[in-house]
Amino acid sequence: MAVTFAKRMKTLRASEIREILKITQREEVLSFAGGLPAPELFPVEELKEISIRILEQMGREALQYSTTEGYKPLREKIAERMNRKFKTSVTADNIVITCGSQQALDLSGKLFLDEGDLVLCESPTYLAAISALKAYGPRFIEVPTDDQGMIIEELEKIIAAQKSIKLIYVIPDFQNPTGKTWSLERRRDFMKLIQQCDIPVIEDNPYGELRFENEILPSLKSMDRSGNVIFTSTFSKTFCPGLRIGWVAADAEFIEKYVLVKQGTDLCTSIRSQMEISAYMDVFDFEAHIEKLVAVYRKRRDVMVEELRKTMPQGVRFTHPQGGLFLWVELPEHIKSIDLLHDCLKNNVAFVPGDSFFPNGGVENTFRLNYSNMSEEKIIEGIQRLSQAIKNVMI
Amino acid sequence: MAVTFAKRMKTLRASEIREILKITQREEVLSFAGGLPAPELFPVEELKEISIRILEQMGREALQYSTTEGYKPLREKIAERMNRKFKTSVTADNIVITCGSQQALDLSGKLFLDEGDLVLCESPTYLAAISALKAYGPRFIEVPTDDQGMIIEELEKIIAAQKSIKLIYVIPDFQNPTGKTWSLERRRDFMKLIQQCDIPVIEDNPYGELRFENEILPSLKSMDRSGNVIFTSTFSKTFCPGLRIGWVAADAEFIEKYVLVKQGTDLCTSIRSQMEISAYMDVFDFEAHIEKLVAVYRKRRDVMVEELRKTMPQGVRFTHPQGGLFLWVELPEHIKSIDLLHDCLKNNVAFVPGDSFFPNGGVENTFRLNYSNMSEEKIIEGIQRLSQAIKNVMI
Missing domain, CATH: 3.90.1150.10 (Aspartate Aminotransferase, domain 1)
Known part of the structure; x- marks a missing residue:
């Protein structure tokens, strides 16, 4: 051929x-x-119970097309949980449901990146984020990273040296691949810098709820005053990956655009899976x-x-x-x-x-x-x- | 901002x-x-029965991550049904499962299109295909279309006048939006032209099985000798949209690339939904x-x-x-x-x-x-x- x-x-x-x-x-x-x-x-057993309930009570709705932004009761629960656990102040209107958080990364690339654009990330960083974003042709600059997170002085130097940076991608909690967590001070310093220079930040947080000791640290999103932080997460690690339910939490202006790109990408995510996770939280003790x-x-x-x-x-x-x-x-x-x-x-x-x-x-x-x-x-x-x-x- | x-x-x-x-x-x-x-x-009732069965028999596998290409028993059944109904000769190796056929369109854009590339389509054509492909920046040429399908003389003229055409997108069966179906002769003439000029064709066929009278006409894919036709379809119209299961059927060389782009896009489609449709076909009479x-x-x-x-x-x-x-x-x-x-x-x-x-x-x-x-x-x-x-x- x-x-x-x-x-x-x-x-x-x-x-x-x-x-x-x-x-x-x-x-x-x-x-x-x-x-x-x-x-x-x-x-598995709990899901069986929930699955029967959803099909019996809302079968037709559960199996039909649904809105691109996702099932409202689930978006409300996600907002409430984020606010409680990660100290954010979001509502259902700040949430769009995605097909796992991998799709959140793909949609982010689609929304922000033109060929040749600069993306900053930790060094090393999540390999599937690299491949999701790579499809949109950016160049990556790896920001030197220590045990506390991105090294702010290095980040400052890179920002000063570059004409324009399109996106910063970070995983502050139990990073994939290193398992490292950004310190509170580093988070604050990072956000101080970010507020000044108006660059969108993807805070990828699939593991944050799986903390083995001490308290969950406030998310970058919780310190965000300029609306630049886009928080992504998933139920794949806390519930199961097979339902393919993740989300993006961001300013409504961003969410509107995410909904637009998601529409052309796959119309909507399974509403049945969304209803099931939502009902699971109503009936069982997710925490x-x-x-x-x-x-x-x-x-x-x-x-x-x-x-x-x-x-x-x-x-x-x-x-x-x-x-x-x-x-x-x-x-x-x-x-x-x-x-x-x-x-x-x-x-x-x-x-x-x-x-x-x-x-x-x-x-x-x-x-x-x-x-x-x-x-x-x-x-x-x-x-x-x-x-x-x-x-x-x-x- | x-x-x-x-x-x-x-x-x-x-x-x-x-x-x-x-x-x-x-x-x-x-x-x-x-x-x-x-x-x-x-x-709904049948799916309830199936859903219980899958969670009881293969719950852990059904809720885990799965392969990007999709659940093999379902891909086998899709191949068998396509061969029977649309006269193709495909196997499971020619199939990749997608999140509805909308994702098949998005992945096609990602796989083939650079900014400024030419896409040919019927005039009019499916609106969500336009938005899926548009995200990759192509120009569209609308090929004049009559009651029998694309007008071959017009298509020939366009192909002769253009230096390079990247993709042709068509819906030969009960087209969205017109409801028109390409005649057998038009399909043959179209394929004769296509074999000569080596342009990939997306044959989007979400409605083909919903035929009210006469026999299903052979698909373009069934007449494809050069491996240029990429067939896409979905269970959204024959089963239900809420499970978000569609597919691409194409030459193995293409499938390998679809799998690659899908991996970065969303890792995999819900294997539970795939298992459910597959089991439904085992237990109930889908036809x-x-x-x-x-x-x-x-x-x-x-x-x-x-x-x-x-x-x-x-x-x-x-x-x-x-x-x-x-x-x-x-x-x-x-x-x-x-x-x-x-x-x-x-x-x-x-x-x-x-x-x-x-x-x-x-x-x-x-x-x-x-x-x-x-x-x-x-x-x-x-x-x-x-x-x-x-x-x-x-x-």
Whole structure:
């Protein structure tokens, strides 16, 4: 065929890593590679009850087309929960429902980005955010990031040096891939800078409610006085991914535009799924369910950190996340994590090499571990194999 | 805010019509404006049974993330049904599941279109296809179209005159908005031309199974020897829209690219919804269900056509669709359908003015009527009011 594709298809390539990781789906592989929530914790029985109720009481409405912005009772509940947990002041009118928070990222790219536009992000950052935004042709600048979040002085320098920046993308809570959380002070300093320079910020917060210790920190959105912060989140980690329900929370002016681009993109998100989550919150104790998740994930995090401490050789560093699903490992500079992955796969253990999380590439000695989707026994066994593989190459 | 949006946002504007039509959602309005299937025919009871079964038997899998291409048993069934009904020769490997067929259109734009690229379409064409593709900045050329489909001589002239055409978008079966169907001969002539010039064709076929009389005609895809035809369809009209399940069927080389763009767009479509439709087909008689829909819609079409014949003044022309949901009316040239809509709304009857279905605008004396979502009594009453309004302006 002589068919030509859009230019963007040159940058959107099937990831080599993804191909390698396909083999991690084999039963015998202990895979820390995915980002899946634990399916044994899905509220299957509760959803069955809710599902029957929705079809009996509102079947026709639940199975019909619906409004692009989403089911109002759910948007109201999301607003209430955000205000309570993340200290925002939003209403249903500030919310549009999306097909998972991945769609929120895609719509953000569509809304803001022209080819060549500049996007700032943490270094490293969420790999699927990179691919969502990349489809719109931007250039990425990675802002140096430490344990407290983006380094404000570095961010200031970049802003001063660039004529125009279109978008800043950040994950302040239990970041994917590092598991790091921005400190309160860093959040304040960041927002002080942002209010001055009028750049839209996407605050991606899929993990914020999965906090293992201490209090949830106020979101960037809660400190937003100029309406520049666009908050995105999802029920995929707190309820289940299979219903594909996420959202964008932003100023009404932005929401109107998100609704417009979503309309052309997929008309609407399943109203039945939205009704189910909304009814679930009416009938069951969602907060108690989240506490249950937190308890299990906390234990898994503990086990993983403990085993890493026990078994990792000197020179290997790893984060200690206070929540979320991921932990980040830094190897001595001369070890390439892609080579390590090949070694590990021979012993049926897997992870995601860190390189894909740097939009401009070039960092080869890091990798991401997921602890939410594996039993404690298997985590111990997997980390032992991983440590052994690292020791083998460090000798 | 000094925030700047992407350039595309200048062309993606909230439609004025959509604002007007919001008032048609009032109970007392007889609205022929929507494109909704009849909710009283949704298989609510059956879905309840299936829903319980899926959650009981495969709950954890149904609520987890899933593959981007979609649930294999459903893709197999779609392939088998397409081959049987539309004479194609596809397998599950030729299918990717999408969030309704609207997402298939969005992904097509993403895959093929750069700013300024040329898209050919029927004149008029489906309005939401225009907005899906418009987001990627193409120019549209409307190909003159008669009762048999695109006029091949005109299409040839356009192809000869243009350096490069990126995509052709057509709806050969019961077109939205006109209700027209391409003849077999026209399909053959079209495909003969297409095979020579290697341009990808999107054959959008959401209504093909809703045929009221005669046999289903072979799809363009069934005549495709060069792999240029991309077939898109949906369960929204044959099952229900609320599950948001559509699909793309195309050569494996294309499917691979669709999967790639879908991954960045929303990761995956709800596997639970896919499992439900698949199980529904295992347990219930889907073809019998479609026959039931066809019988109801045929009757509604009959009633509408009959009432139009009885009441419309001389000089008003309308189509007689052999299937689908829509019928198209052409007024004498001096009557603007947007003015007529304002008159009609005073009498609580509504339709969609035709102008929005012409990507380059400029045709003001047409409108679209939907007959699938209203009882026969109301159709009669609505058409009478409509005819009276037209008579009032024709005097």
